[in-house]
Amino acid sequence: MSKDVIPLYVDDVSTFTKTLRKSLTEQEKLPSHATMLTLVAKAAGFQNHQHLKAKKRASVPELDELALKRALRVFDDTGRMFRWPKWTKVQGLCLWPFWARLPAHQDMTEKLVNDVLKTGLNFDDHVLLRRSLIDHKLATRTNDGRVYRRIEQRPTPEALALMKRLKER
Incomplete structure (x- = not known):
């Protein structure tokens, strides 16, 4: 028997309980543990318990809180960077707020990028x-260094968290 913790988020508790109650009343006797897991998963909108477990594994990875904490240390209360971080990973993370300030899909001069x-x-x-x-x-x-252009890409979860926390300052 699995002891994994599987979080279950239900958008509509009312629909969830109605579906679960209906499934339970269709049972002739009290369902087994495995059957109950399947009923709960189906009431939450999953195909079965294995589908629910697979969705848990595919969920968003946890943030690298240490890198995020180190990145936040190099920004002041107004969200401006006051020193360059030591760690390469943190340096890359700290560049994302600057990347976000650059205009998208636009050629820029070196002077504009500098500004x-x-x-x-x-x-x-x-x-x-x-x-x-x-x-x-x-x-x-x-x-020749005359034309700069932002590379369009999805920021990492840490980068999104960093930009959000800097905006809240």
């Missing part, structure tokens, strides 16, 4: 950030 980066910095090294955006595959530039 966007400077608005989020409390130290004088926007060039480091600009190069890091390229290194971390968040932006591209032409060989």
Whole structure:
């Protein structure tokens, strides 16, 4: 017997209980544990208990709270970065708020990119950030460095959490 904890979120408790009650009244005797698991899963909208377990495994991975905590440390109360982080993973995470400030689907000059980066910095090294955006595959530039473009992609869960927490400051 499995001892895994499987969270169950029900959108509509009323429909859930009606479906479960109906399933229980159709039973001739008290259902077994396995049958009860199947009835609960079906009442929640799943095909069976195995379907419910599979959905649990496919759920959103947990956030890397340590990297998120380290990233938040380099931003001040106004959401501006005041120092560059030591760890490469945290550096990449800290670039996402700057990536979000860059205009999407638009060619930019180096001056425009610098202006966007400077608005989020409390130290004088926007060039480091600009190069890091390229290194971390968040932006591209032409060989001559005249045209920059944000690379459109879905931010990581940690990046989304970081941007949300910075916005709440």
